[in-house]
Amino acid sequence: MPSAAGGSHPGRRAAAPDLDIAGVSVAEVTDDAHTRMVRDAYDTVATAYADRFGGELAAKPIDRGLLAAFADLVLADGGGPVADLGCGPGHVGAHLRSLGLDVFGVDLSPGMVAVARERHPGMRFDVGSMLALDLPDAGLAGACAFYSIIHLPTDRLPAAFGELDRVLRPGARVILAFQVGDDEELRRRGEWLGHEDVELRAWRRRPEHVAALLADAGIHAHATLVREPDAAEAVDRAYLLARKRP
Ligand SMILES: C[S@@+](CC[C@H](N)C(=O)[O-])C[C@H]1O[C@@H](n2cnc3c(N)ncnc32)[C@H](O)[C@@H]1O
Numbered sequence: 001m002p003s004a005a006g007g008s009h010p011g012r013r014a015a016a017p018d019l020d021i022a023g024v025s026v027a028e029v030t031d032d033a034h035t036r037m038v039r040d041a042y043d044t045v046a047t048a049y050a051d052r053f054g055g056e057l058a059a060k061p062i063d064r065g066l067l068a069a070f071a072d073l074v075l076a077d078g079g080g081p082v083a084d085l086g087c088g089p090g091h092v093g094a095h096l097r098s099l100g101l102d103v104f105g106v107d108l109s110p111g112m113v114a115v116a117r118e119r120h121p122g123m124r125f126d127v128g129s130m131l132a133l134d135l136p137d138a139g140l141a142g143a144c145a146f147y148s149i150i151h152l153p154t155d156r157l158p159a160a161f162g163e164l165d166r167v168l169r170p171g172a173r174v175i176l177a178f179q180v181g182d183d184e185e186l187r188r189r190g191e192w193l194g195h196e197d198v199e200l201r202a203w204r205r206r207p208e209h210v211a212a213l214l215a216d217a218g219i220h221a222h223a224t225l226v227r228e229p230d231a232a233e234a235v236d237r238a239y240l241l242a243r244k245r246p
Pocket residue numbers: 038039042053085086087088089090092106107108109112128129130131145146147148151152
């Protein structure tokens with residue numbers, strides 16, 4: 001079990017009444033309309049998303065290489081708890097765990113957390129928001145966020161990165177992945193992964209914009225990779241390796 005998880009702290013939101021969705025009893029972490037939309041969308045598609053993407057790393061050697069570099073950096077610093085933020089069905093965190101990291105997952109969607117627990121029974125997954133993590137200050141040796149900051153409106157990224165900075169130890173490592181674009185907002189309403197009427201918003205961003213916002217939070221992006229889309233993808237993908245100031 002990661003020692004960084006659990007406990008109350010100044011960043012945590014006041015607990016709201018418990019929800020019980022997909023067999024996971026959770027405290028509602030936030031209730032604004034955008035967050036509800038994202039959570040509802042991923043609750044709806046959780047199983048289908050896991051079926052479609054849960055094994056995707058097998059066909060993504062560049063992603064595996066960057067995750068291996070991230071794992072090496074965390075271990076070279078002495079290791080410690082690592083959070084997979086917006087973990088979805090848990091496959092990225094599980095891969096990092098297979099590389100020797102002490103990983104747990106956090107996701108806004110109770111449905112996703114239920115699927116992650118089912119598919120990776122040896123791992124810990126918690127419901128929570130990147131905007132208000134239920135984690136103590138300076139406890140994490142690293143954090144990974146693959147395709148989860150894409151659902152944060154741009155004006156919330158400073159708060160999310162400030163929260164990330166709060167929970168990271170000095171010198172802790174970060175890896176982010178996201179689709180590249182000029183701050184374009186995508187709105188989806190309709191069929192997705194076999195489910196009708198799914199509504200979702202996401203943003204594509206330039207890596208230098210994300211790196212600048214990380215820097216404002218005290219997290220320095222020291223390596224950026226942009227790759228072309230593969231056959232199943234629409235746009236370029238960006239990966240940032242970053243480090244909180246030591
Ligand atoms: C595109 S999926 C990515 C899942 C997984 N990381 C992957 O690489 O396949 C986005 C995930 O981010 C989660 N998410 C979105 N906003 C979040 C937030 N504010 N806090 C925590 N998780 C969030 C969603 O519930 C969803 O599971």
